[in-house]
Amino acid sequence: xxxxxxxxxxxxxxxxxxxxxxxxxxxxxxxxxxxxxxxxxxxxxxxxxxxxxxxxxxxxxxxxxxxxxxxxxxxxxxxxxxxxxxxxxxxxxxxxxxxxxxxxxxxxxxxxxxxxxxxxxxxxxxxxxxxxxxxxxxxxxxxxxxxxxxxxx
Amino acid sequence: xxxxxxxxxxxxxxxxxxxxxxxxxxxxxxxxxxxxxxxxxxxxxxxxxxxxxxxxxxxxxxxxxxxxxxxxxxxxxxxxxxxxxxxxxxxxxxxxxxxxxxxxxxxx
Numbered sequence: 001x002x003x004x005x006x007x008x009x010x011x012x013x014x015x016x017x018x019x020x021x022x023x024x025x026x027x028x029x030x031x032x033x034x035x036x037x038x039x040x041x042x043x044x045x046x047x048x049x050x051x052x053x054x055x056x057x058x059x060x061x062x063x064x065x066x067x068x069x070x071x072x073x074x075x076x077x078x079x080x081x082x083x084x085x086x087x088x089x090x091x092x093x094x095x096x097x098x099x100x101x102x103x104x105x106x107x108x109x110x111x112x113x114x115x116x117x118x119x120x121x122x123x124x125x126x127x128x129x130x131x132x133x134x135x136x137x138x139x140x141x142x143x144x145x146x147x148x149x150x151x152x153x
Numbered sequence: 154x155x156x157x158x159x160x161x162x163x164x165x166x167x168x169x170x171x172x173x174x175x176x177x178x179x180x181x182x183x184x185x186x187x188x189x190x191x192x193x194x195x196x197x198x199x200x201x202x203x204x205x206x207x208x209x210x211x212x213x214x215x216x217x218x219x220x221x222x223x224x225x226x227x228x229x230x231x232x233x234x235x236x237x238x239x240x241x242x243x244x245x246x247x248x249x250x251x252x253x254x255x256x257x258x259x260x261x
Contacts, residue, residue, distance in 0.1 A: 069224045080234075093222060097188055101222040104231065109214040111173035111234030118224040120186075 038092065041099045045090045045130050051140035058129040058141040067121040067147040074129040076113035076139065080106075086113035088132045095125035121147050156181045160255035162243055168235050170261035177230045178205075180245045180253055186221030202227055204246045209259070210239030235261050 042051075059073040078086045085108050091101040101119050113131065121127070128142045159181040168174045180202060187199030199221060207215040215231060223229075233241060242256035 073230075096222050098186070098220055098222060100218075100220050102220065102229075103218040105216050107214050109209060109212065109234055109236070110232055112232040114175070114230075114232045116228075116230035118228045120222045120224055 038094045038099045041092055045132065046138045049138045051130060051138045055139040056129050056131050056141035058143050060127050060143050060145050063146045063148060064121060065148050069118050070121050070145060071118050072127060073116040076131040078113050080108050080111055080113060082108050085134045086131050087134055089113060089115050090130045092128045093121055093125050096122050121145055123147050158251060158253040160243065160245060160253045162255045162257045164257050171234060171236055173232050173234050175230060175232050176241060178243045179226060179228050181226050182247065184221060184223060184225045184227060200248055202245050202247050205229060206244040208242040209233060235259050237261060
């Protein structure tokens, strides 16, 4: 698509005219967060522990037509008792300028470790969910979400 | 935006005592990330929800740290065990220190 090929030039021109706000909301994100920013965000959640695979089910679309509204759900297998429950769930989007999206602290009164939100993705990015258990162990799941800006890419 | 801060909470029907039910909440909010620019190209300062607390009766059962990457008019859904009859209250706070809340009755 010719229009698509020229998107970069179009954006530069739009910026020069001060018309960036006219572009879709998802374009407002600055390009690419640094990898260490992501590592830092992850370390803050896990306390340096290595996240294990399993227990966390992350549901997100493989392709999100509108990066401004991406439905993401996280479910963690846990009995949610006083002795064994999920303490927190955190969602991270690697390529967002601020990788942390949301963190939720849970208690056994929640009955189930579940979180569903609508989030923004500035561009195609891995989306990760981390679950910190009451015993301190950390589980994680990851899914790549492709963002088609303007719905034609 | 006149409606900013209007909060909604929705519970399912037909649950019994100790069922785990799904609560859905929305707060009308622009969720400006601080990375955007207005029509004149001036940066739009960050204005978004920073935290959400969930109270079940007198007890805080959950709290959340919210960033600008949560979409405009934040939708957040979570679960709760309907162990007793009490209000389920959701309290939203934003970067300007505004506090918005809404509650719904859990009846078992």
